[in-house]
Amino acid sequence: MSTILQIIGGFLILVGSIFLFLGALGIYRMPDVYNRLQAGTKATTLGAMSLILGVGFLSPSWMMKALILIIFIAFSNPLSSHALARAMHIRGRFPKIYSNNAEEYDAYRKVEMSEKKEEVKS
Amino acid sequence: MIYVFYIALFFMALGMIFSLIRFVKGPTAGDRTVALDTLTTIGVAAMVLLAYMFHRFIYVDVALVYAVLGFIGVIVIARYLEGAL
Amino acid sequence: MQELSFANKLSRFITSWFFLMLVWIAFTSTYATQELLTGAFVSGIIAMFSVPFFTCCDLSLFHPVKIAYMIWFLIVFIKALILSNFDVAKRVISPALPINPGIVEFKTQLKTNFGKMVLANSITLTPGTLTIDVIDDVFYIHWIDVQTTHPEEAFTHIAESFEKILLKIF
Numbered sequence: 001m002s003t004i005l006q007i008i009g010g011f012l013i014l015v016g017s018i019f020l021f022l023g024a025l026g027i028y029r030m031p032d033v034y035n036r037l038q039a040g041t042k043a044t045t046l047g048a049m050s051l052i053l054g055v056g057f058l059s060p061s062w063m064m065k066a067l068i069l070i071i072f073i074a075f076s077n078p079l080s081s082h083a084l085a086r087a088m089h090i091r092g093r094f095p096k097i098y099s100n101n102a103e104e105y106d107a108y109r110k111v112e113m114s115e116k117k118e119e120v121k122s
Numbered sequence: 123m124i125y126v127f128y129i130a131l132f133f134m135a136l137g138m139i140f141s142l143i144r145f146v147k148g149p150t151a152g153d154r155t156v157a158l159d160t161l162t163t164i165g166v167a168a169m170v171l172l173a174y175m176f177h178r179f180i181y182v183d184v185a186l187v188y189a190v191l192g193f194i195g196v197i198v199i200a201r202y203l204e205g206a207l
Numbered sequence: 208m209q210e211l212s213f214a215n216k217l218s219r220f221i222t223s224w225f226f227l228m229l230v231w232i233a234f235t236s237t238y239a240t241q242e243l244l245t246g247a248f249v250s251g252i253i254a255m256f257s258v259p260f261f262t263c264c265d266l267s268l269f270h271p272v273k274i275a276y277m278i279w280f281l282i283v284f285i286k287a288l289i290l291s292n293f294d295v296a297k298r299v300i301s302p303a304l305p306i307n308p309g310i311v312e313f314k315t316q317l318k319t320n321f322g323k324m325v326l327a328n329s330i331t332l333t334p335g336t337l338t339i340d341v342i343d344d345v346f347y348i349h350w351i352d353v354q355t356t357h358p359e360e361a362f363t364h365i366a367e368s369f370e371k372i373l374l375k376i377f
Contacts, residue, residue, distance in 0.1 A: 010126040013171065017130035019292055020164050024137030026299040027144050027160055033152045034349045035308060036144075038337050039295050040156055044163040045332060046292045051130070051167045055174045062174075064233040065182050069170070072189060073163070078331035078338075080159055080196040085339045085349065087204035088152040095308055095349060108310045108339055108347040 009057035016051030019043050032096040033088050041081040048073050127175055134168050155199050162192030216258050218266035224254040263321035273376050280372045284329055287368075291334035298351070309353040313362035315344050315370060322377035329369045336365055 026039025049070045056066035089095075089108055097106060138161060145157035166189045173181030201207045227250035235242050254261075267273070298305060317323050327338040327346065335351040348365060355361055 006123065010123060013130050014126060016167065017133040019296070020167060021133040021137040021140075022296050022299055024140040024160055024164065026295060027157060028140040029299060029304065031304070031306075032308075033150065033156060034337065034339075035306060035351060036153065036156050038335065038349070038351050039299055040160045041337070042288075042291050042295050042332060043299075044160050046288055048163050048167045052170050055170050058174060061236065062179065062182060064236055065186070066170070068230065068233045069166075069182070069186055069189065072186070073166070074332075075328065076189070076193040077159075077163065078328040080193055080200070081156075081331060082327065082338050082340075083197055083200035084152060084155055084159075084203075085337060087200040088150075089339060090204040091152075093150060093152060095310060097309055098307055106310045108312070111340075111342065111347075 005057050005060070009054045012050050012054030012057060016047045016049070016054060019047030019050065021047075023047060033093060034085060034095045037081045037085055041077055045073060045077045127171065130171060131168070134164055134171075137164050151199075151203060155196060155203075158199075159192070159196050162188065162196075166192070215265065219261065219264070220254050220258055222264050222266055222268060223257060223261045224250055227254055263319075276372055276375045280369070280376070283368060283372065284332070287329070287333040291332060294334040305352070307352050308349065309356070310339065310347055310349050311353065311356055311358070311361040312345055312347050313358045313366065315346060315362075315366065317344070317370065317373060317377060319377045322373050325377075326366065326369055326373055330366055333365070333369075 020043070023040050023043030026043060027036045030036045030039050052066045052069050052073075056063040094106060094109065141157045141160045141164070145154055145161065148154040148157060166185045169181055169185035169188065173179065173185070198207070228246060231246035231250055232238075232243075235246070315323065315326060317326060323341055323344075327341055330336050330346070330348060331338050337349040337351075339347045339349050341347075346366070348361070350361075350365075354364060
């Protein structure tokens, strides 16, 4: 039984560390801040969740606290990336767009500044 | 089993190096904050793994507090960048 | 903020007390009587003071049908999370960086704030999409590989599978 748990835990730890590495590589390679956020958020969230779950499988008495950590990471990581993306757009760093009709590909640029700021104050 | 841990720590160290390069190079403050967020998440995962390797249960609490502080730090920097602070 | 009836407040209080007790037991990882009593006391006080702020859920959350839908949502969500990670890995490793980014918008039918937050977080963790802002009921999504800029088609591509489950829960 414990051997099976150890194999599952080791596998999850390896997969998690590889995804953490891929997230960091995506942050290094992607061209602008929104694409970096895409790569960074997804890959590091699943990587950290998988690695912590693997440690929880290796020693089952830690499982409850590992689950708390997993739930916290699953809620907080998308929230911080969302806050950062909105801050960068309000600051005027528009996303890099390869298509010809740039206005159509950036729907958020049409929104009035007052509406965005209203969202900020409330 | 110990070799699995070494391989995982090697990958995590490589990831930390890549995000540190982005942290130093990043043209805008937003890029640096993204790199900081990634560094925090990798650090939390590394702390939990090291807690298991050293058999110290208390390090998991340290990782949890670090995750909370990193999250609050990124939120505060984002609010500052959008001019709401 | 609207005035709440006493029964509504009580059901919110019991729900947040229950979740805070769960967190306490997970932290202490013990079932000794004095620990449980201390946890009940502390989480009761916190739940009492946070009734006006924790507006997300009340006792109707524990309806069996809703719990079944929550488990179904969790399965759909984890599947999307794993798929999105392989998508990101494929894009990052390939030397040419196959991306075509842009921002699209669509409307949602969800009413509660907590439901919108869960939908936004799920969209962020699904393949190739990142929520930038939610103004009232319009979502602005950064899409790493834009296939359509039409709002309804974008909704079908991105959010339909999540929203039809979330509408049953919230």
